[in-house]
Amino acid sequence: MTHKELAKEIYNTSYLTGTFLLRSGKISNEYFDKYQFESNPDLLNEIAEQFLEIIPNDFDLIAGLELGGIPIATMLSQKTGKTAIFVRKKAKEYGTNKLAEGSDFNGKKLLIVEDVITSGGQVILSVDELRKHGAFIQHAVCVIDRESGGKENLAKNNIELLPLFTMSELKD
Numbered sequence: 132m133t134h135k136e137l138a139k140e141i142y143n144t145s146y147l148t149g150t151f152l153l154r155s156g157k158i159s160n161e162y163f164d165k166y167q168f169e170s171n172p173d174l175l176n177e178i179a180e181q182f183l184e185i186i187p188n189d190f191d192l193i194a195g196l197e198l199g200g201i202p203i204a205t206m207l208s209q210k211t212g213k214t215a216i217f218v219r220k221k222a223k224e225y226g227t228n229k230l231a232e233g234s235d236f237n238g239k240k241l242l243i244v245e246d247v248i249t250s251g252g253q254v255i256l257s258v259d260e261l262r263k264h265g266a267f268i269q270h271a272v273c274v275i276d277r278e279s280g281g282k283e284n285l286a287k288n289n290i291e292l293l294p295l296f297t298m299s300e301l302k303d
Contacts, residue, residue, distance in 0.1 A: 132177050140177075141168050141274070142301045155250040155279065163275055163301075165246040169202045178274055178295065179206035185293050186211075187270050191239040194218050194231065194266075196257050199246030203274065207244060216241075218257050230260055237265035245273045248292065251281035255288050275301065 132140070145167040151159050168174045186207070193215040195204025201217050208215035216233035223229060241261060245254055248271075258268050269291060276282060276294035285292045 134181060137174075137177050137181060138296055138301050138303075140174055141296065144168050144171065144174060146301070153249050153277075155252055157249065157279070163247055163277075163298075165199050165274065168274070169199060169246060175202060175206055178203060179210050181295055182207055182272060183210055185295065186242060186272055187293075189240060190242040190270070192216055192234060192236055192241050193244055194236070194241040194261065194268075195244045196220075196253065200244040203246060204244040207242075213242075218261065220253065220257070222260075230264060236261065238267075239265075240267045240269070243268060243271035243290070245271060247275045247277060248273045248281035248285075248294070249277045249279045251284040251288075251290075251292070254281075254285060254290070258288065258290060 145164045147162045147164055148160060151162040153159055193204045193207050193213050195201040195215055196218050197220050204215045214234045216231045216236055218231045243254060243258060254271055261268060270293060271285060271290050272293045274295050275298060277298045282292040
């Protein structure tokens with residue numbers, strides 16, 4: 132599947148119009164229901180394949196953010212042979228009290244994986260916590276950059292955003 136064909140499939144599968152409250156607190160009249168493409172095994176596989184063309188080489192672990200980044204991180208782990216960790220929005224308050232499930236990430240270079248980024252707020256919060264626990268993070272990837280300040284906000288926090296698609300690209 133070409134990049135343009137994948138864009139069309141993601142758009143046709145997940146693009147909705149209406150009134151939607153985004154995680155950033157903004158109201159939008161359009162929305163990508165990311166679970167529609169993340170739950171489709173063929174689309175998820177193709178997304179991971181195309182991510183292989185844009186992800187950097189210098190990382191130790193793939194860090195999927197709760198919840199949408201986890202299926203993508205799992206597929207990328209399969210394709211790259213790199214271990215994935217699953218990052219919670221906050222450390223669980225019972226059992227092991229872990230922020231991230233899976234391999235130890237202290238002193239490791241992490242590639243952050245998210246599905247859709249608007250303002251980048253959750254990525255910034257998660258990266259701050261991961262860094263406090265000893266992780267090194269320079270890059271984040273996402274399927275869709277909504278082009279609503281996320282790339283710039285991440286850059287202010289020393290994180291380069293590498294989107295597979297921008298909102299404009301999908302709408303074209």
